[in-house]
Amino acid sequence: MEDKDKIKKELKQVAPSLEKHSGETPFSVPGNYFETLPQDIRKRREQLQKKQHTVFSRLGIPQFAYALTVAVFLIFAGYFIWQKETPQAMNGYTDDALFDEYFAYYADYQSAAYYDMVLGETLEEAEDEEFFATFDNEDEFIDYIATYGDYYMQSPIDVENSW
Amino acid sequence: MTNYSDEKLLDLYHNSGNPNYAFDLIVRKYQEKIYWHLRRLVLDHEDTNDLIQEVFIKAWKGLERFRSDSGLFTWLYRIATNEALSFLKRKKRRFFLPWQDVEESLITKVDSNQGFTGNEIQKLLQKAILTLPEKQRVVFNMRYFDEMKYEEISQILETSEGALKASYHHAAKKIEEYISRH
The missing domain is CATH 1.10.1740.10 (RNA polymerase sigma factor, region 2, helix turn helix motif)
Structure with a gap:
């Protein structure tokens, strides 16, 4: 603590009216407050200790440390195994998802091409009229491409171009 | 003990x-x-x-x-x-609330005499202290009421002694002005 006179002297220079004040704190405290405060703090401390004790005594600190180590190891091991076994993602798609997507697209396209071929305009617009004339009806044509056609092996674009 | x-x-x-x-x-x-x-x-x-x-x-x-x-x-x-x-x-x-309003709610506490035991001059002093920015208030209290050395305040607040002296002097002047105005 500083010498009171020094503080007063300092105040006299800066704020003379303050020098006259007592410097006491003008607030009251409930009776016996400072007698009971240490007990209140002790109670809170004991509650906290009890809480910690309950948590650690259930697990036991050494067991808790072992359990934590094993858990961390399992998490890391699991993560690396999962990383190895999961197909690599590409642009948000896994290999499987890409394959499914392409297969669905390709199958749809193929069906549409066949549909056109069999039922519609494509057949009428085809240039090779002689070739189509060899078939009596659409069923015969479907049988033909089912037997000889290799459209399944072609890309949708190739099928489209072949017409 | x-x-x-x-x-x-x-x-x-x-x-x-x-x-x-x-x-x-x-x-x-x-x-x-x-x-x-x-x-x-x-x-x-x-x-x-x-x-x-x-x-x-x-x-x-x-x-x-x-x-x-x-x-x-x-x-x-x-x-x-x-x-x-x-x-x-x-x-x-x-x-x-803006900071000013918190200070005002504290001033109201002083005015309502809840636990306040001082006279009118001390009340005015408390109100003047509440107009200070928080750090200045801490420095002023430590020096004026706790009578601490700048060296001790410096260690507590981790601020240079020079800055603390300036802060205290500034606070004291502001309080003096406030008291003379009211």
Whole structure:
């Protein structure tokens, strides 16, 4: 603590009216407050200790440390195994998802091409009229491409171009 | 019982085999100083009571790791100051009030005489102190009421002595102006 006179002297220079004040704190405290405060703090401390004790005594600190180590190891091991076994993602798609997507697209396209071929305009617009004339009806044509056609092996674009 | 030196108290805490007893002695030694330091910042007794318990619980949690480089007294004051300033900030945030309004609510407390025992001049002084920015208020209180050396305040607030002197002088002038105006 500083010498009171020094503080007063300092105040006299800066704020003379303050020098006259007592410097006491003008607030009251409930009776016996400072007698009971240490007990209140002790109670809170004991509650906290009890809480910690309950948590650690259930697990036991050494067991808790072992359990934590094993858990961390399992998490890391699991993560690396999962990383190895999961197909690599590409642009948000896994290999499987890409394959499914392409297969669905390709199958749809193929069906549409066949549909056109069999039922519609494509057949009428085809240039090779002689070739189509060899078939009596659409069923015969479907049988033909089912037997000889290799459209399944072609890309949708190739099928489209072949017409 | 509370006249043990800080070194003795820390020695008791670490080596007596009864740290709880040693901690009780620390509480008894510093409770009043810490209480008044907090009370002058937050004014309300109930708030101060909550804060002082929090301060000592934090001290108890940290005492195991405490190294006596800064001194027990400095360390406790630092925890208390931080707690009080955080409390005032939380209060402001909770009620979405601008800082000025929190100060005004504190002034209202002084006016309503809740736990206030001083005369009109002391009331005016308290109101003047409440117009200061928070850091200036802390510095002013420590110097004016606690009669601390700049060196001690510097260690607690981790601010240079020069800056503290400037802050204190500035605060004192502002208070003087406020009092002469009212």
